[in-house]
Amino acid sequence: MRSSGRNSSGRGNYRGSGGGTPRTGSGGKRDDKQKRAGRPRPEERRYDVGGAGSSGSSDGPRKGRGATARGGAKGGPKKPQQPQRGRDRTAPARPREYDARVEERNRERYANRPQKQQEQQDGERLQKVLARAGYGSRRACEELIEDARVEVNGSIVVEQGLRVDPEKDEIKVDGLTVATQSYQFFALNKPAGVVSTMEDPDGRQCLGDYVTNRETRLFHVGRLDTETEGIILLTNHGELAHRLTHPRYGVRKTYVAAIQGPIPRDLGKRLKDGIRLEDGYARADHFRVVEQTGKNYLVEVSLHEGRKHIVRRMLAEAGFPVDKLVRTAFGPIPLGDQKSGWLRRLTNTEVGMLMKDVDL
Incomplete structure (x- = not known):
């Protein structure tokens, strides 16, 4: 049979006697093909789901998008990675003497800074104390100071950054005392049949059953008859509880x-x-x-x-x-629409009104 000298694709594929590199009909065409080998034609840039790139072959497992589509939304080749910023990983390590000098310099720099204990003796910033007491963010507390609504030890604060001692200084907002310590104040709508004690040796239902898992131990302010319903206050502020129940202060x-x-x-x-x-x-x-x-x-x-x-x-x-x-x-704390058996935390305004009624 006579050989036609062409393969099934119609392209020239001649080999010499030595079986060397295949040649094409034109050297220029060969160079162009080699240049296009790594860059697919526009019509070939598509999302292949096979593992063989854009050849369309079904050999091998399917792994999602084709290799030619991983470089970008248009299916181009991957972009070259940017060089890593910062310290060069291939650079030689710094000598230990250099690190020692840096550490000594930092130690000298911070040696003259005031200690934390000294800062505590000087007190805390007023806006920080107000924020912790629940009057909003520090910025909101700074606005309270700017509006001349805050006073410390009877004097209205006129500048920011004042340091106070929450344990000793008397702080008021709009004339109401601020509970700056870790005091807790609650109002319970006591149901009928509940004993007004925190613990009951006879196993009856008591106030302590409604305040379990609290941070500190609470106690009740006054009492209510077992069959009487309504509001009863719970707190860990001993002086406030004493004054609220003392006849001298006449809390209604x-x-x-x-x-x-x-x-x-x-x-x-x-x-x-x-x-x-x-x-x-x-x-x-x-x-x-x-x-x-x-x-x-x-x-x-x-x-x-x-x-x-x-x-x-x-x-x-x-x-x-x-x-x-x-x-x-x-006193000034109403029961309102609080449901029977529900416990709620008093607001800062309500606590301030209670303290005002008993001269705290």
Whole structure:
């Protein structure tokens, strides 16, 4: 059979007698092909899913995008890596003497800086103390100082950067004392049937069941009868708790009682003038009818005394036994819409109002 001298692709592929390098019909064409060998033609730049590049062969496992498409979104070749910045990894290591001189220089530089203990003796910046107490970010606290709303030891602060001692200095914002120490203040809506103690040896449900897993041990401010519901305060601030319950400071407590009527018009006057009890007279500071439905009445009674069962005893002595009793406010802190059994943290404003009422 006569050889045509061409392969199946129609291209010239002649070999000499020595089996050397294949030649093409033209030297120029050969050079152009070699130059294009590493750069695919525009029509060949496509995303191949095979492992053989853009040849379209199905041999080998499929590994996602083809090798020709890894260099960029258009499928070009990979970009050359940028040289690594910084210290040259091939450079020789620095001598130990140089590192020793650097360390000695740094030691001399920081030797004259004040110690942390000295900074603590000088106190903390006022805006930092206010931020930790919950008055917002440091920038927001700086704005409080700029607005002349902060005073320290009775003097309004007029400049930034003042250092204070939270343990000794008296700090106020808008006239209300700031609780700068790690004190905690909570309000609990005590349900009926809960004993007003932090622990109960008889295993009854008590206030301590609502404040587990707290950072510090809390104690209650005053008491509520077991069957009385409503607000009761919990804190670890001993002096504040003592003053809130001391008769000298006369902190008002407000109750709403459910009684059966009809009630006379002079009931409020009788309560304000004083009801004689076994342990002396008891007087109400305020009385009003909140709601009436037939013979069922809801009345509000406010008083600053804290004797045991005092509201129930006063109304019963006046001829109106109490069916249900709820304490709706302790001083300036209202119960509001707080659900039964829920515990909430008092705001800084509420704490300040409590301290103001007892001259703290």
